[in-house]
Amino acid sequence: MLNKKVEAALNEQIRVEAESSQVYLSMASWAEVKGLEGIAQFLYKHSDEERMHMLKLVKFVNERGGHAVVSELKAPETEFGSFKELFEKLFKHEIMVSECINNLVHVTLEERDYATHNFLQWYVAEQIEEEALARTILDKINLIGNDKGGLYLFDRDIQQISVDSAASGEPMA
Ligand code: FEO
Numbered sequence: 537m538l539n540k541k542v543e544a545a546l547n548e549q550i551r552v553e554a555e556s557s558q559v560y561l562s563m564a565s566w567a568e569v570k571g572l573e574g575i576a577q578f579l580y581k582h583s584d585e586e587r588m589h590m591l592k593l594v595k596f597v598n599e600r601g602g603h604a605v606v607s608e609l610k611a612p613e614t615e616f617g618s619f620k621e622l623f624e625k626l627f628k629h630e631i632m633v634s635e636c637i638n639n640l641v642h643v644t645l646e647e648r649d650y651a652t653h654n655f656l657q658w659y660v661a662e663q664i665e666e667e668a669l670a671r672t673i674l675d676k677i678n679l680i681g682n683d684k685g686g687l688y689l690f691d692r693d694i695q696q697i698s699v700d701s702a703a704s705g706e707p708m709a
Pocket residue numbers: 553556585586589630633666709
């Protein structure tokens with residue numbers, strides 16, 4: 537059975553994951569409108585994965601006798617100056633999510649809820665992957681600079697970056 541403090545902290549994380557899904561959906565739509573098809577597909581998929589992160593928490597809370605609450609979400613940004621700016625924001629967003637997960641893990645230790653602590657280890661590992669993936673993408677973008685041909689290849693190959701990351705045997709995105 538979840539105690540109220542852990543339940544509230546998990547519900548807060550449900551909100552964070554739901555907002556992440558909205559943030560990436562908004563980024564995907566922006567990229568699609570700009571003709572960046574590969575980047576858009578990557579972001580649509582990422583948005584779906586955030587929804588999966590959210591649903592996994594919803595199921596866990598309800599299975600443990602709590603009540604997963606669907607809350608109001610902040611509207612995401614809809615305009616991004618450039619695809620570089622977009623990925624910088626994505627990276628910053630993932631760092632924020634990692635901090636939220638760390639705070640949540642801390643609450644479970646304070647409350648001696650070792651079952652939830654154990655459950656959250658999947659999220660801890662996931663955040664390492666997400667940050668690494670975002671960093672890899674930013675490194676590639678910095679190599680491209682303002683080169684249009686480079687952007688064309690990056691847009692074509694971005695799916696492969698995520699596939700390679702998945703092939704490393706770790707969860708990704
Ligand atoms: Fe669910 Fe990207 O953190």
